[in-house]
Amino acid sequence: MYRKQVRRRRAVLVLLVIVSLVLLSSHFSESSSGPLHSIQRGVATVLGPFEEGADRALKPARDSIDWFGDTFEARGENEDLQAEVEDLRDRVAEAESAIGENKELRALVNLERQGGIPEGREPVTSRVIGRSPTVWYSTVTIDKGSSSGIDEDDPVITGGGLVGRVTEMTSGTARVTLITDHRSAVSAKVLPNGPSGVITPEVGDPGELLLDFIEEDREVDEGQMVVTAGWRSGNLTSLFPYGIEIGRVTDASLDEQQTYQRVHVRPFVDVREMEIVQVLTEPGDGDRKSQAAAGDTG
Amino acid sequence: MRIALLLIAGVVVQLGFLSHISVLGGTPDLLPVLIVCVGLLGGAVIGAVCGFSIGLLVDSALLQTLGVSSLVLLAVGYLAGRYRETFALTSPLVPPALAAALTLFGAFAFGAIQLMLGVEAPISLLILREILVQTLLSFVLAIPMFPAVRWLLRPALVDGTPQRRRRIRGVMRAA
Numbered sequence: 311m312y313r314k315q316v317r318r319r320r321a322v323l324v325l326l327v328i329v330s331l332v333l334l335s336s337h338f339s340e341s342s343s344g345p346l347h348s349i350q351r352g353v354a355t356v357l358g359p360f361e362e363g364a365d366r367a368l369k370p371a372r373d374s375i376d377w378f379g380d381t382f383e384a385r386g387e388n389e390d391l392q393a394e395v396e397d398l399r400d401r402v403a404e405a406e407s408a409i410g411e412n413k414e415l416r417a418l419v420n421l422e423r424q425g426g427i428p429e430g431r432e433p434v435t436s437r438v439i440g441r442s443p444t445v446w447y448s449t450v451t452i453d454k455g456s457s458s459g460i461d462e463d464d465p466v467i468t469g470g471g472l473v474g475r476v477t478e479m480t481s482g483t484a485r486v487t488l489i490t491d492h493r494s495a496v497s498a499k500v501l502p503n504g505p506s507g508v509i510t511p512e513v514g515d516p517g518e519l520l521l522d523f524i525e526e527d528r529e530v531d532e533g534q535m536v537v538t539a540g541w542r543s544g545n546l547t548s549l550f551p552y553g554i555e556i557g558r559v560t561d562a563s564l565d566e567q568q569t570y571q572r573v574h575v576r577p578f579v580d581v582r583e584m585e586i587v588q589v590l591t592e593p594g595d596g597d598r599k600s601q602a603a604a605g606d607t608g
Numbered sequence: 609m610r611i612a613l614l615l616i617a618g619v620v621v622q623l624g625f626l627s628h629i630s631v632l633g634g635t636p637d638l639l640p641v642l643i644v645c646v647g648l649l650g651g652a653v654i655g656a657v658c659g660f661s662i663g664l665l666v667d668s669a670l671l672q673t674l675g676v677s678s679l680v681l682l683a684v685g686y687l688a689g690r691y692r693e694t695f696a697l698t699s700p701l702v703p704p705a706l707a708a709a710l711t712l713f714g715a716f717a718f719g720a721i722q723l724m725l726g727v728e729a730p731i732s733l734l735i736l737r738e739i740l741v742q743t744l745l746s747f748v749l750a751i752p753m754f755p756a757v758r759w760l761l762r763p764a765l766v767d768g769t770p771q772r773r774r775r776i777r778g779v780m781r782a783a
Contacts, residue, residue, distance in 0.1 A: 318653070323652070353668035354669055362624075492729040513727060514736075
C-alpha cells in the first residue's frame, strides 16, 4: 500500500515536470501565432475582467498601504527635491530661450507637433490592471487591447515619459513589456546635441537604466536628458518615434564612457507606481510591423 | 471545487492587488505561500498539482512563457507536501518558516530558469534585496494564511477532520 502511494506520487511528479518542460520549450520556440499562444490569449481574455475588477475593488486598500510608504519616504525626499528645484530654475531659463528659437525653426520647415504626442499617433488611455510579481519579468497588463486599436509594438508612455511597448494583445487587454525588462532595448539620444546609444535595463533595479554603445569621442555630462532617437534608414524606421522622454543622465564618469561606452540614466517614470498609461497607436498599423528593425527590440 | 476557487482567487488578488504594492523595495508574492499551505494540508500530490495549475494560470494571465511558473510552483507544492508527509507540524511557526524557505527556493529556481532561457541585460545586485524582502513578506503572510486556508479547505482535504469526528461519535455512544 505504502509502495503504491510512493509510486503514484513519483509518477505524478514526473508527469507534471515533463508537461511543464514540454510547454516551456514549445511555447518558447513557437511564433506568437502558434496554438499555445492562442490558448494563452484565450485564458488571458477570460481572466482580464476579473483582474480589472480586483484592481478597481482593491484600489482603496492599495492606496492606504501606499500612503504609509509615501509618508515615510517624503521627508527624505524633501531636501533632495529642494536642491533639484534650484537646478531646474536655471534649466527653465535656458529652455524658454530654446523654445522660442524652436518655434521659429519649425515654422520654417513647416513641422507640426501635438503637445507631447508625436505626430501621426493617436493616444489610447488605459489602466494597469495586472503586474508580474517577479523581478525577472518587467511587464504589466493594461485594460485595452486590439478592439481599441492597439497593435503589437505600439509605444506606451505616461505623462513622465516612455514606459515600454505592447508585445502581446487580446481583444480586451494587452501586455506591455517595460523598458526595465531584460528583453528591452531602445535607441536613444542625449540632448542637446549629444551622442546616440541604446537604452538597456539593469535587471532587478527599475530605478536605473544604462545608455550603452554611445558613440566614441562624444562626451555625455551628468544631468543631460535622454529621449528616443526615432531614427530612419531608407524604408526602415525605429519602433519609437523621436522625442519621447526617457530619463536623465545620473552617472557619467569619463572612465566608464571611454572603457565601456556607457552612462547611467535614471528613468523619469517609476514603473512600479504607474496606474494610467497611454498607448500611441498608429492609424493603419497593418504594414508597420515590417518596418521594425534590429536597433529596436523593445 | 474549493481548491480551484481558492487558487483562482489567489491569482486574481496577487495580480490585481499585491503586485502593485511595494514594501521595502520588494513585492509580496502570495502564490508560493498559498501553494505551501495547500501542500502542507493536502500532501505532495495535491501540492504539486495545485502548484502546476496556479503556475499555468499565472503564465497565461500575464502572457508570459508557459511552463516556467508551473515548474517552479509544482516543485514548491511538492516539497511542502513531502515535508507534511515526513514530519509533524510541531509548532505554529513551521508553516511560515517553510513558506519563507520555499519562496526563497522558488525565487532562485525562477532566476535559474530565466538565465537558462537567456537574460540579455546586466543583472543588478538589488535583485537579491528584492528576493530577501519577498522571503520575509512570505513569512509574514503565511502566519494568518495557513489557519485561513486550513479553515476554508477542511471539508475538501483529509487533514485531521475524519479522526476528530470518529472520536466525537465514540464519546457520544459511551454517554
